[in-house]
Amino acid sequence: MEIQENTVVTLSYHVRKKDEEGELVDFSGQSYPLRFLFGTGKMLPYFEEQLKGKTHNETFAFRLPADFAYGKKDESLIKTIPIEEFTEKEGYTKETLEVGAYIRYENSEESQSGKIIDKNKKEVKVDFNHPLAGQDLFFKGNIISVRKASFEEIERQHHIEPDGIRFQ
Secondary structure (H helix, E strand, O other), X not given: OEOOOOEXXXXXXXXXXXXXXXXXXXXXXXXXXXXXXXXXXXXXXXXXXXXXXXXXXXXXXXXXXXXXXXXXXXXXXXXXXXXXXXXXXXXXXXXXXOOOOEEEEEOOOOEEEEEEEEEOOOEEEEEOOOOOOOOOEEEEEEEEEEEEOOHHHHHHOOOEOOOOOEOO
């Protein structure tokens, strides 16, 4: 069976920054493969486009340009926040507000996750871009299986695990 809309795809993969020799950023092996319902919009569209038509046991390797992955880095998503907006009652301490730490920031207008890129005694500079924004990605892997989705999976817009556990 070919990968197409309303099929459940199971695959193993490695994703690296830039090219086949780049830094490994994620992988999913044979023991814990990636499984998803194709065509629901939950995966990157260009990623799905590269897999369409492939079948069981086929391999794949492709570059995903930053524009088709997580986009370019948006400078407006790098924000300077007064340090007093972070309180210990929310779980933030001097130790958790260190450069390189990932944080969750909430105020009355928004809730975002970001990485602290700078800090001084008065403010914290946080990059709220996706960690892979601005990065070309290289995917390489193997199609483990392709099957027709069940009516329930299509209705829910999500696959059902073989052991019956349902993920939302």
